[in-house]
Amino acid sequence: MYCCEDGRTDILSLDFDELAEAVGELGEKKFRAKQIYSWLHVKRVTDFDSMTDLSAQLRALLKEKFCIKSLFVVKKLESARDNTVKYLYRLPDGNHVESVLMEYEHGNTVCVSTQVGCKMGCRFCASTIAGYKRDLSPSEILAQVYTAGRESGRKIGGVVLMGIGEPLDNYDNVIRFLRLLSSKDGMNMSLRHVSLSTCGIVPRIYDLAKLGLGLTLSISLHAADNRSRSEIMPVNDRYGINELMTACRDYFSTTGRRISFEYALIDGHNDSREDARKLSELLGDMVCHVNIIPVNKIKERNFTSDRKSAQRFRGYLDELGINATVRRTLGADIDAACGQLRREYEI
Ligand code: SAH
DSSP states (O other), rough: OOOOOTTTGGGGGHHHHHHHHHHHHHHHHHHHHHHHHHHHHHHHOOSSSTTTTTHHHHHHHHHEEEOOOEEEEEEEEESSSSSSSSEOOOOTSSSSEEEEEEEEEEEEEEEEEEEEEESSSOOOOOOGGEEEEEOOOOHHHHHHHHHHHHOOOOOOEEEEEEEOOOOGGGHHHHHHHHHHHTTTTOOOGGGGEEEEESSHHHHHHHHHHTTTTEEEEEEEESSSSSSHHOOOOTHHHHSSSSHHHHHHHHHHHHHOOEEEEEEEEEESSSSSSSHHHHHHHHHSSSSEEEEEEEEOOTTTTOOOOOOHHHHHHHHHHHTTOOOOOEEEOOOOGEEEEETOOSSSSOO
């Protein structure tokens, strides 16, 4: 089912029960699966020879049947302004993705990619410019978290699915990643410390609500009417604002979790008092939070904004009784801020 390039089973994508079954098939006792799962997800080793409490014979057998997907750090950039670190990883098949490690008062959070590239085509976002190549496997998403922790020596307390790719366009692998991340025999991360951001793949929002995972859902809204949203986000032609808002209301009523709406502010496009009014009409009756992001620069486009415009827009929303904050921009000097990650790279 989950395989590596050479056809061996991708062991890091298996949940505990699947691993136990696979280990059972090798004629091993069940407790061996516990040991192996712990090596993989607690001690987070990247090769079977490090599993020192297994016999050499079993390690050889494991190597024959399974591979441990690992990521090669091609480049590491550290921000001079904050403690943000951006990692460029090479995947086992030669593709590349980026992750960002951010430091907040409450701990370290890793921003992970979920696809190699993106097909969503948002006009302001660098991740989509080179197009879409493939989905990441659960193990490849997980390995971004494990590798950032290992490389930095920092304890990882949270994850945001806000890197390259659209998480709900790689739904099954993302859900499996979340289950592995939160498994109590593994990393054991509470999904309360996880945020998933989507451009609005409506059917998957209903699916996600039913799972009741307890994570924070962020919606990349960025505009409050269909005309101006479609101009910057092609996905809006497939799932319009009303349909999206209905799904968001369902998400809240099913899960009880407050939704976070992201609003990348673009001068002259979505930053007027009238835009704020439309946004307040759209969100007025909802339990939600608005996150204003002054649009980050990417070299192919000339969208601009700054903190002053963002504060002004926040003021408009404030007058209308809408709860909003301006997101702190981390790692902008190393192109690690929202929308600046990309699959193509230059060394
Ligand atoms: N595909 C998902 C997650 C990735 S992007 C999504 O669309 O939500 C994470 C956030 O950064 C999204 O809200 C995205 O719209 C926003 N973003 C993209 N490009 C940006 C830019 N240039 N400036 C500010 N935010 C941007």
